[in-house]
Amino acid sequence: xxxxxxxxxxxxxxxxxxxxxxxxxxxxxxxxxxxxxxxxxxxxxxxxxxxxxxxxxxxxxxxxxxxxxxxxxxxxxxxxxxxxxxxxxxxxxxxxxxxxxxxxxxxxx
Numbered sequence: 001x002x003x004x005x006x007x008x009x010x011x012x013x014x015x016x017x018x019x020x021x022x023x024x025x026x027x028x029x030x031x032x033x034x035x036x037x038x039x040x041x042x043x044x045x046x047x048x049x050x051x052x053x054x055x056x057x058x059x060x061x062x063x064x065x066x067x068x069x070x071x072x073x074x075x076x077x078x079x080x081x082x083x084x085x086x087x088x089x090x091x092x093x094x095x096x097x098x099x100x101x102x103x104x105x106x107x108x109x
Contacts (some may be wrong), residue, residue: 015075
């Protein structure tokens, strides 16, 4: 599996698996809705990459993969300190946005 697809897969499965933790008692209905939408976008990015081709030798894709790896570390750290759902949602949103930029580089088969 090439690195761009791998980071999209890791993000999607991490977010999907973390959903029970993200649905903390302090989360508002709007925050929960935003979390669900982010997971859906992450899944869409992942499936778009599966159904196309990502050129991992593209410098812009390499840069985005690097950004995604850093965002994933922030995501994992944020989940450990889930006290502030809004802060974690901000980290999720940034990570999923990077994933969307990677998915935008997919070339259709």
